Structures are given as C-alpha cells and as structure tokens.
Amino acid sequence: MGLSNKELPKLGFLYMDYVLRFFDHSNFKGWPNKIETVTYHWKNDKERFIKEVKRKGIDVLIGNIPATAYETFREIARALPHVRFIPSLDTQFSNKSKENVTRFAWKYDLPIPKTYIYYNHENAKKFLKKTEYPKIIKKSYGPSNYGGYFVHKVDSAKEALALYDEKKYHPQYFQDFVPMEADIRVMLIGHKPVCAFWRRAPEGEWLTNTSQGGSMDYMDVPKNVLDLAVKVSKAAKAEYWACDVAYGKDGKVRILECATAFAAFPYIRDWIGQYIMWSLSEGRFKKPHMPMFNWEELGKIDASLLRTMRHIQFGKFSPSYDGAFFGKKKKNYGGEKVYLHKLDEKYKVYDVKRRWSEEWPSEKWNYQDNLAINPGKSKSGKSPKNAPKPTGDESKESSETDVRITKSELTDFLTSVEGIGKKKVDKIIDHFGDVEEVVGVIHQNSSILTEVKGITKKLAAKIEKAWKNLLSD
Numbered sequence: 001m002g003l004s005n006k007e008l009p010k011l012g013f014l015y016m017d018y019v020l021r022f023f024d025h026s027n028f029k030g031w032p033n034k035i036e037t038v039t040y041h042w043k044n045d046k047e048r049f050i051k052e053v054k055r056k057g058i059d060v061l062i063g064n065i066p067a068t069a070y071e072t073f074r075e076i077a078r079a080l081p082h083v084r085f086i087p088s089l090d091t092q093f094s095n096k097s098k099e100n101v102t103r104f105a106w107k108y109d110l111p112i113p114k115t116y117i118y119y120n121h122e123n124a125k126k127f128l129k130k131t132e133y134p135k136i137i138k139k140s141y142g143p144s145n146y147g148g149y150f151v152h153k154v155d156s157a158k159e160a161l162a163l164y165d166e167k168k169y170h171p172q173y174f175q176d177f178v179p180m181e182a183d184i185r186v187m188l189i190g191h192k193p194v195c196a197f198w199r200r201a202p203e204g205e206w207l208t209n210t211s212q213g214g215s216m217d218y219m220d221v222p223k224n225v226l227d228l229a230v231k232v233s234k235a236a237k238a239e240y241w242a243c244d245v246a247y248g249k250d251g252k253v254r255i256l257e258c259a260t261a262f263a264a265f266p267y268i269r270d271w272i273g274q275y276i277m278w279s280l281s282e283g284r285f286k287k288p289h290m291p292m293f294n295w296e297e298l299g300k301i302d303a304s305l306l307r308t309m310r311h312i313q314f315g316k317f318s319p320s321y322d323g324a325f326f327g328k329k330k331k332n333y334g335g336e337k338v339y340l341h342k343l344d345e346k347y348k349v350y351d352v353k354r355r356w357s358e359e360w361p362s363e364k365w366n367y368q369d370n371l372a373i374n375p376g377k378s379k380s381g382k383s384p385k386n387a388p389k390p391t392g393d394e395s396k397e398s399s400e401t402d403v404r405i406t407k408s409e410l411t412d413f414l415t416s417v418e419g420i421g422k423k424k425v426d427k428i429i430d431h432f433g434d435v436e437e438v439v440g441v442i443h444q445n446s447s448i449l450t451e452v453k454g455i456t457k458k459l460a461a462k463i464e465k466a467w468k469n470l471l472s473d
Contacts, residue, residue, distance in 0.1 A: 002283045003284050005032050008032070008033055008280070010056070010059045011033075011036070012036040012056065012058035012062070013025075014062060014085075015039040015063065016069065017040070018042075022264075023269060026270075028274075028276070029274070029311065030277070030285065038053055038061065040069065049076060050080060053080055054080070059084065060084045060280060061086070064092065065089075066095075067097060073085075078444070081448070084354045086239055087238055087239055087260045088237065089360075090355070090358065091237055091238045091260060093359075094258050094260075097141045097368060098138055098141075099117055101255070102115045104258075108235040110228075110232055110235065111253065112175075112254050112256075113136070113175040113176050113178045113246070113256075115174075116172075116173070117173050119170070119172075119367070121170075128160045128161060128174075129157045129161075135153075135175065135176065135177060136153055136154075136175045136176075136177050137154055137160060137169070137172075138175070139167070140173035170372070178246055178248050178250075179250075180248055180249065181248070182201070182247050184196060184244070184245045185199065185242060185244050185245075186225065186229035186243045187262065187268060188229060188238070188242070189290065189349065190240075190279075190351065190352060191234050191241075191348075191350045191352070192290065192349045192350070193292070194268060195294075195295045196225070196226065197216050197217060198218075198219075198247075199216050200215050200217075218295045218299030222247070223334040225247065226347070228255070229243040229245060230347065236258070237355060240260060242260075242262035243257070244257040266307070266309065266310050275287065288313070289313070289314050289316050291314050291317075291344055292340060292343035292344055293343070294314065317344070355437060356432065356437045356440035356448070357439060405435060410435050413466070413470065414463065416466065417463050418462065419459050420459070424452075424455070442464070443467070446461070447460050447464075449463060
C-alpha cells in the first residue's frame with residue numbers, strides 16, 4: 001500500500017543562486033503534497049538557510065551541491081540531523097574535486113590511472129624531474145574537467161614545470177597518461193545503468209570531450225564497463241550517479257570521473273524523480289522500469305528531440321498467454337547471447353536507504369582547505385587541529401585506515417547505560433542496519449533512537465549523556 005499523504009516525508013528542493021537547477025516539480029509528477037523550495041544565497045547565508053529549512057518542516061532536501069559550497073553544507077547537514085539530503089553529503093564527496101574522486105577510488109580499490117597528489121610543490125618538482133612522460137595534469141578543485149580546458153597533456157619535465165608555473169594549480173595533481181580507445185559515460189539510478197555512451201576523440205587527438213570535437217554513440221557498451229560503474233555507484237551509496245570510464249588500448253577499464261552532478265536528458269531526471277518518490281513512499285508510487293540498453297534505441301532519436309522528451313515509460317517484459325515470448329531480441333553480451341529482458345534481472349534497481357554515519361568527515365578529508373597554502377597549514381597560517389598530513393612520499397596511494405568501533409565495544413558502551421540490556425542493543429543494531437550506523441545516530445542526534453521499540457526519550461537522553469561523557473574523557 002505504501003504511505004498515506006500524511007505519512008509521506010515533506011520534500012524540499014535545494015536550490016542555489018547562480019547554479020543551474022537539476023530538478024523541478026515536474027520531475028516529481030504525482031507527488032500529492034506541496035514540495036518546498038529553499039534557496040542558498042551564498043556568503044553568510046548558512047544560519048538563515050538552516051532556520052528556513054526548520055521553519056518549513058522539511059524532512060528531505062533534494063539537490064546537488066557545487067564544489068564551492070560543499071564544506072558549508074557539511075556544516076549545514078550536521079545542524080539538521082533529522083533532514084535527509086539526497087544525494088547524501090558523503091555521496092557528493094566526489095563532486096568537490098578530482099582529488100576526492102581519487103581518494104574515494106583508493107579507499108574502495110577501484111581502478112584509476114596512476115595518480116599523484118602533491119601539496120608540497122618542492123617535492124612535486126623533484127618528482128616531475130625524474131618521472132616518466134607523458135603525464136596528464138589537471139586542475140583538481142571542481143566537479144568536472146570544464147570541457148577539457150583544465151586538462152593538459154605534457155611530454156617532458158620542462159613542459160610540466162612551465163605549466164605549473166603558469167597555472168598555479170594547488171594541489172599539484174597529475175596522472176600517468178593512459179592511451180584510450182574512448183571513454184564511456186554511464187548514468188545510474190539505484191545502481192542500475194540507465195544510459196551509457198561512448199565518447200571518442202577526433203583522429204590524432206586525445207581529448208574525448210564533445211566540446212573539443214569528440215564524437216559519441218550509444219551502441220555496444222561492454223559488460224566490464226557497466227559492471228565497474230555499478231560497483232562504483234554501490235561504493236558511493238548513490239541514489240543516482242554518473243561515471244566516466246576510460247576504455248584503454250591495453251584492454252583495461254579505469255575510472256576517470258564520477259559524481260552526482262552531471263548533464264542528463266530531462267527524461268532521465270524524470271526517472272530519478274520517480275525513483276526517489278518510490279523509495280520515500282515505501283512503495284506507494286511505482287518504481288520506474290528502465291530496461292537495459294534502452295539507450296541504444298533512444299540514442300537513435302535526434303538529440304534535439306531527446307532534450308525535450310519527457311516522462312518516457314517502458315512496460316516490463318511478460319510472456320504472452322500462449323507461452324510465446326514478446327521481444328525475442330538477443331544481444332551478444334559478456335561472451336554469450338542473452339535476451340535483453342534477462343539483463344534486467346542481473347542489473348536490478350536497488351532502494352538506496354539513508355545512512356546515519358559520516359564516511360568522509362571534513363575534519364579528516366578536507367585537504368583542499370586545511371592545506372590550502374602550505375603543507376600542514378591553513379589559510380590563517382596556523383596548523384589546524386586534526387589537519388590531514390600527507391605521507392612523506394605523496395606519490396603513493398593513501399594507506400590510511402579508519403578506526404571503527406566494534407560490535408562488542410558498542411555493546412559494552414550501551415549496556416553501561418541503566419535500562420539497556422543486550423536484547424535492546426541487538427534491537428537497535430537490527431533497526432539501523434549495522435554498528436557504524438548506530439554510532440552515527442548517537443553522535444548526530446540520539447533522539448532518533450526512539451524509533452526503536454522500547455527506547456524512550458528518557459533512555460535516549462541517558463545514552464546521549466553517556467556518549468558525551470565518553471568523548472570528553
């Protein structure tokens with residue numbers, strides 16, 4: 001049945017002055033209640049924005065956050081613990097910079113071109129003088145490659161050093177050059193690929209951006225590319241997502257970019273809106289059916305029409321009454337011929353739920369601001385508390401591991417609170433999914449624990465007090 005009108009969460013669109021809007025009301029066709037809008041006006045607008053969200057009683061804020069506002073919205077999200085952000089701030093971590101994409105890939109052991117990040121420019125200079133070429137130099141800060149205008153190929157140390165002297169990029173971010181057949185953009189909703197296309201460089205060139213003369217087509221995107229994109233989307237815990245995958249001449253696939261902020265045809269934004277409605281309503285609204293390789297057929301339509309087409313719907317495959325099959329089309333896929341509708345069983349739409357824990361807290365991962373001018377120093381010139389410290393050899397992947405609380409440690413803590421026994425601990429963990437999520441709830445807003453049967457407001461307050469005492473020890 002799903003939720004009634006009164007039970008549905010109150011939605012709000014997160015807009016920003018001077019930033020293109022990804023969603024509007026038409027993408028949420030059929031939502032019965034008023035959808036609020038809250039606009040962030042930059043500068044010193046944080047406190048006003050927080051008050052407006054509270055005043056309007058918003059439960060879910062939907063919208064992408066640009067790189068330049070990301071850290072501010074980290075603070076805003078902490079001040080609004082009951083508000084779910086879609087996508088979450090953790091999911092949007094990769095939106096902020098290429099460095100963040102790299103650190104995300106390092107953590108989840110995702111294939112990327114060999115990447116080097118230097119905040120110490122003298123160390124970078126030494127390395128650039130001895131390394132092999134060619135290299136790709138990129139402006140790290142920002143969610144995209146700006147149509148390729150801040151992506152450079154250098155063939156010698158002299159070129160690299162001259163470029164950095166001119167551009168003043170910080171941090172100095174560069175990668176080994178990987179010869180590519182093409183790159184492939186894959187868009188996903190609920191971890192399911194819903195659109196994919198090749199982007200090929202003009203003959204004799206290496207940049208694949210269509211703004212730089214590259215071409216695109218939708219046919220025969222390989223299985224290993226789609227499988228990698230699904231893996232990356234799941235790692236990011238993304239409601240919707242896009243990956244740019246390099247298809248190397250060596251036969252290997254590597255992640256180039258990934259983010260929730262990407263150009264998408266209006267019908268794809270409609271699908272995302274319908275997916276979110278389905279997820280938030282506990283099934284009251286229909287989950288959109290987006291058949292595998294739909295993009296091959298839609299891609300045959302002129303792009304000018306695709307930019308205006310809305311609310312495209314597909315019916316699910318079903319056999320006819322006499323046992324014959326509708327749609328006998330098969331496709332060579334993964335080394336065998338398969339019915340297209342069978343791939344919908346392999347590539348499912350997942351219901352991505354809210355997470356309460358913080359995977360990428362800024363105290364640890366905001367390298368760009370904490371190391372903005374000199375290594376280990378903030379813009380004020382002072383070493384910030386808990387500032388990230390790059391390793392001695394910054395050309396190596398990060399080997400940092402997060403310290404996590406174990407189930408037994410969480411059990412010991414909770415059972416130390418009067419009125420909490422092991423059975424209640426198990427109920428709490430079962431309700432929120434895992435230990436990390438429970439810690440996130442306690443740390444952000446312990447009153448949310450009252451969702452668990454048997455946990456009263458008084459008991460939640462005791463847990464909060466004990467947690468604060470533990471942190472202050």
